[in-house]
Amino acid sequence: MMIMLYGSIEAGGTKFVCAVGDENFNVIDQTQFPTTTPDETLARVIKYFKKFDHIDAFGIASFGPIDVDKDSETYGWIIKTPKKGWSNIDFLGKMKENFDVPMYWTTDVNGSAYGEYISAKKNDESIKSVAYITIGTGIGMGAVINGEFLGVEGTPEFGHIKVKRHRDDLDFKGICPWHGDCLEGVASGPTFEARNGVKGIDTPIVDPTWDIIAYYVAQAVIDLTVTFRPNKVILGGGVCTPDFIAKVRAQFTLLFNNYLNVGSLEKYITAPEIAHNGSATFGDFVLAQKAIDEQKND
């Protein structure tokens, strides 16, 4: 009997990470390449997976905005995206043309959120929900509640929530092309350079900009806390170093004033458990299995 093989596609705006996992969701092969044109990039994806005798199901976690509404005519598409050339691309359709197997289609952050949800649940069965916020070039959020993703009609665009402006940051207009100073406009990675002419990676942790950004991200954590009470809020992406996460906890404490009991803050606001940016790959493998299960139940 052949072993089961799962395919993972973590489709980012900068790079694609493709991986193959065994029936225990262990990575047995992996590759990555830059995101160029849709034709070229998807051809590389397909060529990569065709190397294997068989792939039994895929989990695909894509940048977007994407269409996740199964009743929609553009389900499985990357829809209007700021990423040049990638608007209105039938990503899932292209995969289905080449592989006649179950596929789970979701957002990039949801893939990571799902991986972290499964991992957290392994360590603590009482976990019912997690939120995953990624802070890098943009800000995204994925949430899993009782095994299901939050957001039925479309993907959340949580980066665009409103925030209370920090008193020392009022002169900064924010960089979101749509909203100026929404969360993404004041707390994403590129806002360091927009404020100070220096990238985040070159900004020492004692610089007050880190505290200002932590003030905004703590508000995002509060919003999620009072909206659906996740058991954990995981902070990923380039901005979320351990030092930064500590600052977010400190701001959360000040701003939330112990209004609800969220337990230990070290456990509540955390870095991803899965090492080496592997959350999405692991999540995709489990979602591939979920796609098989859902097909059986149909």
Next chain:
Amino acid sequence: MMIMLYGSIEAGGTKFVCAVGDENFNVIDQTQFPTTTPDETLARVIKYFKKFDHIDAFGIASFGPIDVDKDSETYGWIIKTPKKGWSNIDFLGKMKENFDVPMYWTTDVNGSAYGEYISAKKNDESIKSVAYITIGTGIGMGAVINGEFLGVEGTPEFGHIKVKRHRDDLDFKGICPWHGDCLEGVASGPTFEARNGVKGIDTPIVDPTWDIIAYYVAQAVIDLTVTFRPNKVILGGGVCTPDFIAKVRAQFTLLFNNYLNVGSLEKYITAPEIAHNGSATFGDFVLAQKAIDEQKND
């Protein structure tokens, strides 16, 4: 054969509304009384329902914070609440002592949200989720997604999200005892009087305070929109007059900048469909039926 009778308890901090409905969820009897002490108030509830030969199930939508976690030892309790005398009251336990029938226990806003969800779905089958924000003495939110309430570990406390302060309102500190200028601290009914010494009901609609509050409420609608993309956001409670709702739509348009397509704003941001503050009673009847169904499936 006896007809099915459902009991509804809409337990508010100011008054209790109790009602009995038939198998089609029509109100056949109703009463209301002020919320005094727990002993006195719950005795009146029990006495009212004992008048009927039988009540087959209850839907109970209570003020809180309440414990809705079925795995918790204090499930069914009103927990620490600012309402004097009502902290740590085993509301559901008291009901179960007197009526040995299925009961659905949820928050006051969830009861209304569920009623509006069922009603909206009757008119438009494609509806998958609604959010209900109530703005009165406090601010609460309930959401239904695919028939389930949002918030597994506890009730949402959405009134305490952070908001961007309005430029003409920066001197107002807000009235939330925990957070000062969270949403509830700057947009609940009593903030009119706190700002101007005049109650909201006596404040003419041309007063800029209405626009300031609409600016904050529009941010709440945006937060929900980008968090889970409900099909409808219903605005209830004393503050939400038709004129005010029109102002919220206008502020939403300005602030959201058409970032996502939410369809017609008149349909997206609306008053409750169910007349005479009947959303919670209707919702409770349907939840009572749901409690029967869930018991059968256990």
